[in-house]
Amino acid sequence: xxxxxxxxxxxxxxxxxxxxxxxxxxxxxxxxxxxxxYQWMGNEEFGKAIAFGNALPGPIATKLAAYIGFKVAGWLxxxxxxxxxxxxxxxLMVLLVGLMHRLQGNPYIKGMIKGVQPVIFxxxxxxxxxxxxxxxxxxGGPVVFLPFALAAAYxxxxxxxxxxxxxxxxxxxxxxxxxxRENAG
Numbered sequence: 001x002x003x004x005x006x007x008x009x010x011x012x013x014x015x016x017x018x019x020x021x022x023x024x025x026x027x028x029x030x031x032x033x034x035x036x037x038y039q040w041m042g043n044e045e046f047g048k049a050i051a052f053g054n055a056l057p058g059p060i061a062t063k064l065a066a067y068i069g070f071k072v073a074g075w076l077x078x079x080x081x082x083x084x085x086x087x088x089x090x091x092l093m094v095l096l097v098g099l100m101h102r103l104q105g106n107p108y109i110k111g112m113i114k115g116v117q118p119v120i121f122x123x124x125x126x127x128x129x130x131x132x133x134x135x136x137x138x139x140g141g142p143v144v145f146l147p148f149a150l151a152a153a154y155x156x157x158x159x160x161x162x163x164x165x166x167x168x169x170x171x172x173x174x175x176x177x178x179x180x181r182e183n184a185g
Contacts (some may be wrong), residue, residue, distance in 0.1 A: 004073045005080045011038060012065050013084035017092075021059040025120045028127045030064055047131050055169050059088050061085050146179055 011033035019026030027050065030107030034040050041049070053063035062085055103109050135151035154168040 001073060001076075005077060006080045007038060007082040008069050008072055008077055011084075012069075012081045013088055016061065016085045017088055019061075025123055026061050027064070029121045030061075030068075031127065031130075032067055040068060043130065047134055050131070051134075055173055146175070150175060 012030070015033050019029050025032055028166070031046055032042075035043055035046050043098035049064060049067050050060070053060050053067065056063055062082055065081035065085045066078045069077035069079070071077075100109075135147050137147055150172050154165075154172065157163045157168050158165050
């Protein structure tokens with residue numbers, strides 16, 4: 001149990017400290033730790049955790065850490081994983097806020113930020129590529145192309161119609177419950 005707690009702290013602490021750009025950019029790092037390195041779950045379950053986590057309010061990083069930590073080591077695991085996500089960055093923010101304020105006009109800092117942005121784009125694109133298969137799998141319900149239709153409708157709603165993303169998430173939950181559920185038993 002102690003080893004699992006230490007592994008949770010290392011996995012989520014390392015990913016959080018290496019992530020740049022907020023929660024979505026950290027997800028591929030979490031995926032690498034959870035699926036590839038520690039094998040606490042597979043890609044499909046990780047994808048479901050992301051989908052469910054995005055349906056809830058709050059930052060995705062803490063929701064994923066809590067879910068995975070709980071799955072691995074119960075409530076103590078959830079606490080350890082969330083602590084690993086929050087504590088290091090909170091301490092760093094307190095320490096670096098003054099330094100960043102003084103260096104915000106520095107051309108090297110500006111160059112560093114511009115240099116890392118394409119890397120973040122690629123990380124997110126790789127994650128999207130890994131999970132695109134869920135939008136193209138056939139639904140067991142009456143409309144076989146429903147996952148793709150939901151993805152396309154959500155994209156149009158949020159990107160072009162500027163409808164709040166929450167409505168798309170709520171709608172997808174309702175449509176999934178009505179038309180994409182698996183028969184129990």
